[in-house]
Amino acid sequence: MAKAFGIVNTSGNHIWVEGMQDYRPIGAFSFLGRYRITDFPISNMSNSDIDRIQVYAGSNPRSLIEHLGSGRHYNINSKRGKLQILFAESQAKNDIYNTDIAAFWENLDSIQKMKEEYVVIAPNHMIYVMSFRKLLKEHEKSGADITLLYHSVDNANTDYLNCNYLTLNRQNGVLSVSTNRGTEPNRDIFMDTYVMKKDLFIELIQRARALSSMYTLAQIVNIQCEELDIRGYKHEGYFAAVTNFKSYYDANMKMIDYENTKELFLPEWPIYTRTNDSCPTQYCETANVKGSVVSNGCVIEGTVENSIIGRGCVIKKGTVIKNSIILPSSRVDENIHVENYVVGKHSKVIHCKELIADVDTPGYVRRGDTL
Amino acid sequence: MKKNNMLAMILAGGRGSRLHDLTNKVAKPAVSYGGKYRIVDFPLSNCANSGIDIVGVLTQYESILLNSYVAAGGRWGLDAKDSGVFVLPPREKADANLDVYRGTADAISQNIDFIDAYEPEYVLILSGDHIYKMDYADMLSEHIENNADATIAVIEVPIKEASRFGIMNTNETGRIVEFEEKPSVPKSNLASMGIYIFTWKLLRQMLVEDMEKEDSNHDFGKDIIPALLNNGGNLFAYKFKGYWKDVGTIDSLWEANMDLLDGNNELDLGDSSWKIYTEDITTLPQYIGANAKIKRAYITQGCVINGEVKNSVLFTGAKVGNGAKVLDTVLMPNSVVEDGAVVNRALIADGVKIGKGAIVGSADSENILLVAADIKGVE
Numbered sequence: 001m002a003k004a005f006g007i008v009n010t011s012g013n014h015i016w017v018e019g020m021q022d023y024r025p026i027g028a029f030s031f032l033g034r035y036r037i038t039d040f041p042i043s044n045m046s047n048s049d050i051d052r053i054q055v056y057a058g059s060n061p062r063s064l065i066e067h068l069g070s071g072r073h074y075n076i077n078s079k080r081g082k083l084q085i086l087f088a089e090s091q092a093k094n095d096i097y098n099t100d101i102a103a104f105w106e107n108l109d110s111i112q113k114m115k116e117e118y119v120v121i122a123p124n125h126m127i128y129v130m131s132f133r134k135l136l137k138e139h140e141k142s143g144a145d146i147t148l149l150y151h152s153v154d155n156a157n158t159d160y161l162n163c164n165y166l167t168l169n170r171q172n173g174v175l176s177v178s179t180n181r182g183t184e185p186n187r188d189i190f191m192d193t194y195v196m197k198k199d200l201f202i203e204l205i206q207r208a209r210a211l212s213s214m215y216t217l218a219q220i221v222n223i224q225c226e227e228l229d230i231r232g233y234k235h236e237g238y239f240a241a242v243t244n245f246k247s248y249y250d251a252n253m254k255m256i257d258y259e260n261t262k263e264l265f266l267p268e269w270p271i272y273t274r275t276n277d278s279c280p281t282q283y284c285e286t287a288n289v290k291g292s293v294v295s296n297g298c299v300i301e302g303t304v305e306n307s308i309i310g311r312g313c314v315i316k317k318g319t320v321i322k323n324s325i326i327l328p329s330s331r332v333d334e335n336i337h338v339e340n341y342v343v344g345k346h347s348k349v350i351h352c353k354e355l356i357a358d359v360d361t362p363g364y365v366r367r368g369d370t371l
Numbered sequence: 372m373k374k375n376n377m378l379a380m381i382l383a384g385g386r387g388s389r390l391h392d393l394t395n396k397v398a399k400p401a402v403s404y405g406g407k408y409r410i411v412d413f414p415l416s417n418c419a420n421s422g423i424d425i426v427g428v429l430t431q432y433e434s435i436l437l438n439s440y441v442a443a444g445g446r447w448g449l450d451a452k453d454s455g456v457f458v459l460p461p462r463e464k465a466d467a468n469l470d471v472y473r474g475t476a477d478a479i480s481q482n483i484d485f486i487d488a489y490e491p492e493y494v495l496i497l498s499g500d501h502i503y504k505m506d507y508a509d510m511l512s513e514h515i516e517n518n519a520d521a522t523i524a525v526i527e528v529p530i531k532e533a534s535r536f537g538i539m540n541t542n543e544t545g546r547i548v549e550f551e552e553k554p555s556v557p558k559s560n561l562a563s564m565g566i567y568i569f570t571w572k573l574l575r576q577m578l579v580e581d582m583e584k585e586d587s588n589h590d591f592g593k594d595i596i597p598a599l600l601n602n603g604g605n606l607f608a609y610k611f612k613g614y615w616k617d618v619g620t621i622d623s624l625w626e627a628n629m630d631l632l633d634g635n636n637e638l639d640l641g642d643s644s645w646k647i648y649t650e651d652i653t654t655l656p657q658y659i660g661a662n663a664k665i666k667r668a669y670i671t672q673g674c675v676i677n678g679e680v681k682n683s684v685l686f687t688g689a690k691v692g693n694g695a696k697v698l699d700t701v702l703m704p705n706s707v708v709e710d711g712a713v714v715n716r717a718l719i720a721d722g723v724k725i726g727k728g729a730i731v732g733s734a735d736s737e738n739i740l741l742v743a744a745d746i747k748g749v750e
Binding site for chain 1: 406634655657658659661662669671680
């Protein structure tokens with residue numbers, strides 16, 4: 001039996017991705033044309049022999065639930081393993097009471113029933129590859145009560161806003177967990193990833209509830225910094241946090257360079273996703289595609305440059321797509337110029353001949369919209 | 372199996388020896404096609420889309436890959452409670468020695484017990500090596516309407532090619548009055564597609580009789596169908612319209628792939644109402660480099676393209692290096708065309724590497740070149 005069960009946590013109400021999150025939780029956002037962000041935490045768990053996983057679904061969970069299904073495509077044993085989708089957040093989206101602790105509290109029963117000694121908690125809005133097998137081993141070796149995963153960055157003044165960061169002593173002991181307000185460039189960004197014993201986790205949930213119904217898991221851990229042995233573990237490799245629209249755009253665009261994929265898609269670490277059974281993509285006589293990532297099921301007649309085309313998109317003749325992300329099942333008709341845009345799922349660009357946004361503030365076409 | 376009380380048996384034991392090295396280690400139904408599929412995905416997906424729940428697959432030649440491939444019935448949605456894909460290679464029995472399947476009919480005869488267990492009213496016999504989309508439920512409703520003993524799917528072929536096929540001569544009601552195997556002077560252009568629906572009770576009886584006949588080839592076309600006609604059986608032709616291909620040779624396999632380059636091709640693999648399902652391979656999407664040039668191509672996920680690709684079909688994980696040219700070519704799964712290499716009118720087999728700067732095939736060759744072993748680069 002695996003040592004730990006997994007929890008895929010919601011992004012929390014301190015984070016909101018304008019436009020896109022109105023339709024789905026960040027975990028269900030499309031990534032690189034054919035993945036969803038939740039594929040990363042779940043594949044990390046599955047590849048680390050964690051086959052009992054709870055995914056906490058926030059508001060508008062339909063697309064997330066459809067994508068997760070039975071969890072079979074994540075290589076989880078269908079008898080021994082289990083992918084549970086748990087609901088919480090019965091209140092309004094930005095309600096202060098909608099904390100992860102509140103969601104765990106509502107589902108305390110099913111957490112208590114887990115037979116594994118440890119829990120690994122990972123977020124649904126961050127993209128990285130990490131062996132939790134290794135993290136667990138390090139956690140056990142160190143004798144710490146809680147291990148927190150972090151990533152050292154030098155651009156915390158512009159990026160990772162509203163993420164938490166860790167203040168560490170020289171032995172990597174965590175002194176505090178605080179919110180990144182963008183005041184310093186060099187920060188150890190907390191990857192919202194925890195390892196601890198299940199019993200301690202339950203204790204923390206109960207303690208947080210007793211103190212304040214507004215507490216989040218990160219906040220209660222921060223309060224415990226003096227009392228418990230909490231240590232940081234440094235992550236190396238690709239790391240992206242989707243905390244706003246720009247960071248979503250950037251995380252995708254960075255993967256257009258094939259060299260960068262080598263940090264996130266390792267041969268021995270498959271990232272699983274749900275198949276859509278789309279046929280291959282048709283490149284027509286007039287197609288002109290360069291420096292792009294294209295998914296299956298597309299028909300491409302036009303020009304595509306430095307862009308990501310999702311599954312089942314149609315790009316018609318004379319159209320130019322540049323520095324853009326076209327989300328699955330969208331259609332861009334003839335002679336249209338799209339630049340620095342994210343075109344939402346199932347949308348159609350027909351009448352509007354020019355969609356050009358500034359490179360620093362990419363535009364967004366809403367899901368299912370017709371322009 | 373309640374839906375239409377018909378189970379399907381797919382004949383997938385053949386080698387397809389005219390595909391040469393492609394079928395050295397795999398049977399023809401397991402040969403790759405159309406970027407991400409294997410040929411056997413077509414009958415299996417057709418079954419799933421036609422509401423058939425129980426599918427037996429009769430395997431024999433080099434069956435290791437094929438057996439494990441089709442056994443994962445979930446790929447085609449054939450894994451519900453009362454559904455399944457069953458691999459049926461020849462087996463040893465209490466009252467008979469282990470023997471190979473002696474013919475298409477014998478393969479079914481040796482599995483009468485399997486079919487009986489489901490008590491079907493009808494049995495659908497299919498070939499595992501044809502590329503087409505067909506609604507077998509529609510064929511069954513004609514079979515029932517005609518009160519037929521057997522219904523045979525036919526397709527109109529050009530009359531001058533008709534002597535290559537098994538030809539069905541029908542009367543005005545569609546009833547088959549005569550069957551001629553490869554006639555030198557064909558009387559009609561209705562070619563048998565090797566797709567049969569039989570009323571099981573009758574077929575069962577015919578198979579039992581056929582097993583005992585010493586002079587029989589134990590073959591549907593040569594023995595069972597003629598015998599049924601001689602007995603005055605009620606045989607009907609079911610006219611199929613649409614894309615259908617039996618890819619017997621390297622040239623015809625290449626051609627069938629090239630058919631997909633036309634966006635309006637008849638097979639229409641993009642039709643979401645009749646999807647063809649296949650193995651879900653974990654790969655990245657397609658990576659198209661900054662200097663790539665792609666015109667008229669059919670490309671699937673896992674490909675990495677930095678060179679030029681024209682009039683070609685690229686299968687899962689195929690790679691085209693910088694300055695390389697891939698023209699009028701089929702690149703099978705995980706094949707690699709290294710930097711500066713040029714490939715013309717060729718079919719590059721699974722995993723084969725064309726070394727840097729190598730030149731393979733030519734634009735004016737009569738036949739398509741099959742490359743089944745690595746080609747060294749020229750530096």
